[in-house]
Every structure is written in structure tokens, then in C-alpha cells.
Amino acid sequence: xxxxxFLGVEAIGQGAIDGGMSGxxxxxxxxxxxxxxxxxxxxxxxxRNIHHAWSSNEKTAMETALGMSYAGxxxxxxxxxVGLNVAADVFLNAAMTGINGGLLVAVADDPSMHSSQxxxxxxxxxxxxxxxxxxxxxQQEAYDMVHDGFALSELTKVPVMLRITTRxxxxxxxxxxxxxxxxxxxxxxxxxxxxxxxxAIARRKYKVLLSNQALFLKLSEESIxxxxxxxxxxxxxxxxxxxxxxxxxxxxxxxxxxxPVVKVSQYPIPEKYIKRLDRExxxxxxxxxxxxxxxxxxxxxxANGTPVKGRLDGTxxxxxxxxxxxxxxxxxxxxxxxxDIPEVVTNRPPALCQGCGHQDAYLAMNEALADYSKxxxxxxxxxxxxxxxxxxxxxxxxxxMGASIxxxxxxADAGLIPSVAxxxxxxxxxxxxxxxxxxxNEKSSITVVISDNESVSMTGGQDSSAFGKIESIxxxxxxxxxxxxxxxxxxxxxxxxxxxxxxEFAYEGVSVIIPRRECIQRAARRKRxx
Amino acid sequence: MKSDIILAGVGGQGxxxxxxxxxxxxLADNLLIKQAETHGMSQRGGAVYSHMRIxxxxxxxxxxxxxxxxxxxxxxxxxxxxxxxxxxxxxYLVTNVTPFVNIPNYPDIKSVMDEIHKLPRHIAIDAxxxxxxxxxxxxxxxxxxxxxxxxxxxxxxxxxxGIRTIFARKGEEVVQLNLEALRRGRAFAEENR
Ligand SMILES: Cc1ncc(C[n+]2csc(CCOP(=O)(O)OP(=O)(O)O)c2C)c(N)n1
Numbered sequence: 001x002x003x004x005x006f007l008g009v010e011a012i013g014q015g016a017i018d019g020g021m022s023g024x025x026x027x028x029x030x031x032x033x034x035x036x037x038x039x040x041x042x043x044x045x046x047x048r049n050i051h052h053a054w055s056s057n058e059k060t061a062m063e064t065a066l067g068m069s070y071a072g073x074x075x076x077x078x079x080x081x082v083g084l085n086v087a088a089d090v091f092l093n094a095a096m097t098g099i100n101g102g103l104l105v106a107v108a109d110d111p112s113m114h115s116s117q118x119x120x121x122x123x124x125x126x127x128x129x130x131x132x133x134x135x136x137x138x139q140q141e142a143y144d145m146v147h148d149g150f151a152l153s154e155l156t157k158v159p160v161m162l163r164i165t166t167r168x169x170x171x172x173x174x175x176x177x178x179x180x181x182x183x184x185x186x187x188x189x190x191x192x193x194x195x196x197x198x199x200a201i202a203r204r205k206y207k208v209l210l211s212n213q214a215l216f217l218k219l220s221e222e223s224i225x226x227x228x229x230x231x232x233x234x235x236x237x238x239x240x241x242x243x244x245x246x247x248x249x250x251x252x253x254x255x256x257x258x259x260p261v262v263k264v265s266q267y268p269i270p271e272k273y274i275k276r277l278d279r280e281x282x283x284x285x286x287x288x289x290x291x292x293x294x295x296x297x298x299x300x301x302x303a304n305g306t307p308v309k310g311r312l313d314g315t316x317x318x319x320x321x322x323x324x325x326x327x328x329x330x331x332x333x334x335x336x337x338x339x340d341i342p343e344v345v346t347n348r349p350p351a352l353c354q355g356c357g358h359q360d361a362y363l364a365m366n367e368a369l370a371d372y373s374k375x376x377x378x379x380x381x382x383x384x385x386x387x388x389x390x391x392x393x394x395x396x397x398x399x400x401m402g403a404s405i406x407x408x409x410x411x412a413d414a415g416l417i418p419s420v421a422x423x424x425x426x427x428x429x430x431x432x433x434x435x436x437x438x439x440x441n442e443k444s445s446i447t448v449v450i451s452d453n454e455s456v457s458m459t460g461g462q463d464s465s466a467f468g469k470i471e472s473i474x475x476x477x478x479x480x481x482x483x484x485x486x487x488x489x490x491x492x493x494x495x496x497x498x499x500x501x502x503x504e505f506a507y508e509g510v511s512v513i514i515p516r517r518e519c520i521q522r523a524a525r526r527k528r529x530x
Numbered sequence: 531m532k533s534d535i536i537l538a539g540v541g542g543q544g545x546x547x548x549x550x551x552x553x554x555x556x557l558a559d560n561l562l563i564k565q566a567e568t569h570g571m572s573q574r575g576g577a578v579y580s581h582m583r584i585x586x587x588x589x590x591x592x593x594x595x596x597x598x599x600x601x602x603x604x605x606x607x608x609x610x611x612x613x614x615x616x617x618x619x620x621x622y623l624v625t626n627v628t629p630f631v632n633i634p635n636y637p638d639i640k641s642v643m644d645e646i647h648k649l650p651r652h653i654a655i656d657a658x659x660x661x662x663x664x665x666x667x668x669x670x671x672x673x674x675x676x677x678x679x680x681x682x683x684x685x686x687x688x689x690x691x692g693i694r695t696i697f698a699r700k701g702e703e704v705v706q707l708n709l710e711a712l713r714r715g716r717a718f719a720e721e722n723r
Contacts, residue, residue: 005553005563030570115570171566171581171592172553243592250591324595336597338615342645344637345611348540350574351632383574390634458571 006175008168011139012078012106013038015146020181022073022101023051025061027430028459029080030115031169032108036078037460048183054456056465057401057430058083062090062105066159069103070195072187074150076104081122082400083107086431088125094159095129096197096205100189102150103159110166111290111321117381117400119319121290126161126267130209132216133161133267134225135242139173141225141265147178156216158209165289167321168243217268225265228273233258237281239274240264241294244287247327269294278306285330286310289322351386357517358384360489360497361451362392364515365420367494368501369394376416380404380432382424383457383519395422402431408446409439417445418505426456429466433473439510440478447504447511451489453519461522474512483507489515531561531683532587534594536613537580539605540630541573547696548603548675549580554692555684556584566592575632577612584684603678605657605671606630607642614649623652624678624719626670653677653719660714669711676715680723686716 006014012035016024026036039045040052051068055061058079068075077087084091084107091105107125110116126133134149136142145162153160193201220226231237238257240248241264248261260281262273277284278298284306286295295310309315315330316322328335352359361384369376379385379395380403387394397407404421412419423432428450439446450470456462466473474484485500487493497515504511535552539545549565556563561584568578581594596615602623604610610625617623625646629639646654655677657670664673672693679689690709697705 005557005565007567034569114568114572166570167566167592170569171564173564173589173592174557174562246590246592248590250595253590254588323593324591328595335595336619338597338599339617339649341614342611344641344645345608346633346635346637348575348577348609348633350541350571350576353574386574458574460569460573 004175004177005172006139006143007034007170007172008136008139008142008164009034009170010038011143011175012146012162012164013042014175014177015143016076016104017042017045017050018177018180019147019150020074020183021050021076021150022183023065023068023075024078025051025055025065025075026078027055027058027061027083028456028462029083029108030459031110031166032078032080032083032106033459033462035106044180054462054465058087059090062087062094065103066090066094066099069099069101070189071101073101073184075101076106076146078106079108080116081107081109081120082117084122084125086401091125091159092129093197095131095209096202097195098157098205099153099159100187100194101184102153104146104149104153104162105159106146106162106164108164108166108169109290112166114166117398119290121293122161122163123267123290123293126163127293130213131158131161132156132219133163135163135265135267136168137243137245137263137265139168139171139175142168143175144178145225152219156212156219158212163242165243165321213268217271220266220268221270221272223266223270226270226273227263228276229257229261229263231258231260234260234281235283237277237284238262239277239284239286239294239298241288244289244322244327247322247324248287250324251328251331251333264294269297274298281306283307283309285315287316287322287327287330292318349389351389352383353520355520356383357453357489357515358387358451360491360494361449361515362387362394364489364494364497365394365449365501366392367498368505371502372418372505376418377420377422378404378407378411380421380423380427381458382427384422384424384451387422401427402435405432405435405439405446405448408448409435409442409444412444412446417508419446420505421446421448423448423450425450425452425454425466425470426464428470429464433477436474436479436510437477443509445508447501447513450512450514452514452516453522454516455519455522457519457521461519461525470514479510479512483509483511484514485512486514486516489517532585533601533682533684534599535582535584535601535603535682536594536599536616537582537603538609538613539578540609540632541575541578543605543630544671545578545580545605548671549582551672551675551689551692551696552582552584552682552684554695555688558691559684559688561586561684562589564589564592577609579613601678601681603674605674607639607646607654608637611642611645621651622681623649624674624681625652625654626657626674627654628656628658653722655715655718657715660718661711664710664714665707669708672708672711673715676712677719679712679716680719
């Protein structure tokens, strides 16, 4: 009997602890957050004093993990897909430097955008950096891949990416644990210049990375996670990547799939299996979660080889996550369609909690903004993004973390004065500080509202790294202290808040208003846990 | 044995507490489980669901295929209808009748109930009322699990065990209250099926 009913994210956390990891470095982001939370709560991790505190953003997280790897220990950086954009600089360059202690980069993609701005596919980053990518099809594989992944990273001498998607992250299944490995000792890199990417060294290192591609391919072709499954009906050959393999097998209980299948859970794609499939089958069907990456690779530019079906020819939808129904349709299977959903069923979008401080901030902002034309509030990513919806409809942008301040500055540069930024405390710490420095240096006419709920709430209430430091950060950046105001966003302070907003919107220069009240969910949790 | 169950509700209503007890019961019964949950943005008062698959055979997909769920278990009436495309021809819908109104355009509750009553196999139960009779409205999710239990292929005693395990650290009184809630829910379903 399997013993642990783990979410995919929990399996990753446990695999990392058991695999001898000395530190996890992460910034929260759905669906990756609980990897780190699991490690934070785990008794063995506590006993081993495994590093587990949140980083300010994904870039600082991955750089710190690389530093731990430099010192010979095993480390993991975790993030959601868009977090890898923030950490892309270090990720690509870490492929160049290589690693010392095993380094895993766990990235959680969110096809269908359940909780994200886009559905970018992180496997492209793995290909871009030219490092091995692991894509588990089950919670057990997720555990095993992480447990053994540090050794794979040490063997290949590059960071290894673990790519998961929302479904695997947030689905539970039985997992058997492996042996608990010891941590690595502190060992300096054998080549003291390994991490110095001066052009002359970098050119040499790049050639090493290029020549190692053959090894990475060989490892993929020998990987226990990739295999060729025989089939008798050669009219179709199927490539099933990651969790898509399960959606396929849902329709063919144990061993009953008539078609040859290549299961892909480690990249670069195992060429020998794919070539065999291409030789033996009349048509190919590619099942992959996210973008049609493998499909594009197999199809080629002139598409004059074996016909390839998938997301590009309409056999499967071009966007959104896969599921058993879509795969059934692609296989030409008819299923009972279920009962019709009656018209009375109304959408129930997420909303700000009753009593949330962001609500009071928005009500006051709306009143103070009534004197101006619409479209002046640039926002950011967090619970307060829900201020785009009725009854507030205060904000006009949500792009990437930190973009509220910089977009407001750009709009002010263009003449939209005043321009307003609405940003949360954690997002400010993540990526708002540098943009505010730009605005201060140019004395831009913007008002930055840092709606401080003393928590990273959208992702479940983690500790915010700017806690207790926001005013001193703003002063340090050079914001005039006379134009920094903190206020408690409560109904009784509404008039005062409106007055403050009016006053600072009219000021020609950088001002900062900080509505500050603890997130009500976090406060409730704190009381419950007492 | 195979039970494919859709759990449905609104973020904050705690549908996962039902899944936890069921998962515990299934594990004790040596069954295999896959259970997809909703985390993230929707937990802020949005529609949330969980696909719970229990079987004595290996389970491939984390998601239940459309038109094949044996049971929809909803703690909110409108939410019970949202996933009807998953219900199999012979599947049961078990729902709480108390609406959770956190949107301005929540439909007329009568029209919601009318749709529920149109289904060939359904149980509509006032879980809050029963939970209050038992001693605490917080036990309403266990009333719902009880009401669904006749349609789940797991020994009832295993589900009771699951409650004992999950609520043990909250003390014997809480365990007993939830067990009573479970039994009352089950009794209601058996009388009204
Ligand atoms: C680069 C990147 N990393 C992480 C996320 C996930 N994420 C979205 S909102 C958010 C929390 C923002 O916290 P804060 O700004 O304090 O606002 P709150 O939700 O507390 O109101 C996070 C971590 C993201 N969207 N992009």
C-alpha cells in the first residue's frame, strides 16, 4: 500500500528533502507555492535546518540557490512560470557556468490560466538554456525525479528543470518515499574560474554546454521516464508528454492501447523513440500540455513528412489545458456528454473578501479620482487586481509584477498627469523598488499607492519581505518624506483618505500613500492558531 | 470498484474537508486515489471543485472524463449544477440547499431548485439545519458527506473511521458531533432516495 497521499507539489517538497537538499529558495506563485510551504512545515527539514525562508523575488531566489550550489550543496529554486521570466537572466547564465552542488529549478506552468496572466510553456526555457527538463506524469514520478534530480544535475553539471502544470501540482495521489540521502558537504568548485563569465571564459564554457548536448540526449534516451510502448495498430503513433500520458491512458486501461506510444517525461526529446514511431506509423498525434513545442519540432517547416496531428492542425485546441475529453475526441472516441448545464448557473468570479483593506483604499481613490478623466490608475498583481471588477473598476492595467509604477511613470512622461500606481507590499518588494527609483530620479508626477496588507495574500498569506520597511525603503530611494503618508484603510478614515489622495494627486512629483491594515484572512488565521 | 466524485462549492466553504475524510477512508480500505483540487485565485470566494477518484484499479487521469462521474457532491445548490456535464447517465447529484450568495446576480433560488428537481437521481438536503440540530452548523460538510455516502462504494464504517482520524486532535466531543452529523446525513439520504 502506498503511504503518502501527496499533492504533486508536496511530492516535490518531500523528494527534495529526501534527496539531500540543503536549501529551497522561492517566491510564492500559484501553482508552485506549496512546494516551499511543505518544506517549511516538514519536521525532517527543520531538524536538518534546511533553508526555507521566502526570497524577495524569483531572481534573488535562483541566484541564492546558485550560490548554495557553488558552495557544493544541493539547492532548489521554485516558482510559477512567469517567475522564470524574472529569473531568466540567472537561469540562462547558470546553464553557462554550470553547477557544483546539484541545482534543480522547479517551475509550475498554468495552462488555462487558472491563476495567471498567461500560459507560457517553461519547456521552451529549458530548450533555450539547453539543459535537461523533467516533466512528471504522476506524483510518484515528481517525487522520484526530484529525489534523483540533484544527482542528474551533478552528472550533467548544469541546472536541471522540473516542469509541472497546475493539474499535477494540485492533484493528490499515493507516493512511496525513497531513501533519505545525506546532504552534500561544503565543497568549493574544482575550477576556481567556473563561475566567471568573462567573454573569454564564457566562450569556452558555451562550447562545453554545446558539446554536452549529446550526453543530455543519451540520458533522455536511457531515462526510465521515457519509453516506447508497443502497439499493433500502426495507423497512428502517439507522443504523450508529461501528464498528457495519463489522459491518453484513461481511455485504455492497463496495456490496452492499440497504438504505439512514446511516453516523454525527460527532455531533450528521446530521438530514437520518435524516429522509430515516425518509421512505423502512418500518422503521428502529439499530446502535450501547454504549447505545441514538440509538435512544432516534429512537424518541421515544410511539413512534408509523416502527417503530424495535435494543437496546430485543430485536432486539439491551440490553447488551454488538456483533459481526458479532449484527448478522447482527438482519438475519435465518443463519450456520453453528461447533462446540460442549465442557464441559471451564473459565473462566480473571485472577489475581494468582505472587510479587506484594499476595498477601502479603492473607495477612497475612486472618490478622489472623480475630478479627473478616467484611465489613470495602473495596477499590479495581487488581490487588489480584483479592483478591476465591479463595484470598483478603479484600475486599468495588470501586466507583470512591478509594472504599475513604471507604467505610471511612462504615462506621466507622455503627459498623463497625474498618473497613479496601485501596488501591494509584496509586489513592491518584488519589483517595485527599482521603478520607484527611476521615478524619483526624474521627479515624475506620479502617486504610488502601496496597499499594504502586511502579507502576500493572493497566494495564501505568506510573509512579505517588505514587512515593516516600506517607509524607510521609500525614504532611502529619495521620496520626499513630506509626501509619504500611511493611513489605516477603514470606513471611519474614508474622508481623510480621500483628502490625502486629492492632495497628492495634485502634487507635481513623486508621492507615496500607504493604506496599511493586516489582511483579514491572515488576521483570522493568526487568531485561530493562537 | 470505482467511484468518480465531483466535489463542488464556493472558495472558503471547505469542500476539501470532505475530500480529506473520504481520502482517509479510501486509504484505510486499501483503495487507490487521485484527487485534483482547486487552489489559488478561485479560493477568494470563486467557484471551486475537486475531482476525487477512488478505485481498486490503477487510476490514469487526475481529471474525471466528462459524462462519467458517479456522484456530484455539492455544498451549495447553484454550484451543484455547474458540473452537470460530468455526471454519468446513472450518476447521483447530492446537494445542500442553502445558497451562498456572494454575487449580485445570484439567480432566484427557486429556479435553481427547479433545475435540481429535474434530475432523475438527486438528494437535496438542508445540511445547516441538521448540523445545528446535532450541535454545530460547522458540521454541515459532514452531513453532506453522510448524505452522499450511500452512493460511494466504501464501507460506511471506514468513513466513520476517517472522521475519527481527521478530527482526533480536536477532541472526542468534536469527533462525536461530526459522526452524528455524518449518520444523520446518511439517514436522510436513505429515506429520500
Ligand atoms: C513574477 C510573478 N511571481 C509571482 C506571481 C504570483 N503572485 C501573484 S499576486 C502575488 C502576491 C502579491 O502580493 P501583494 O502585492 O502583497 O498583494 P496582496 O495579494 O497581498 O494583496 C503573487 C506572489 C506572479 N503573478 N508573477
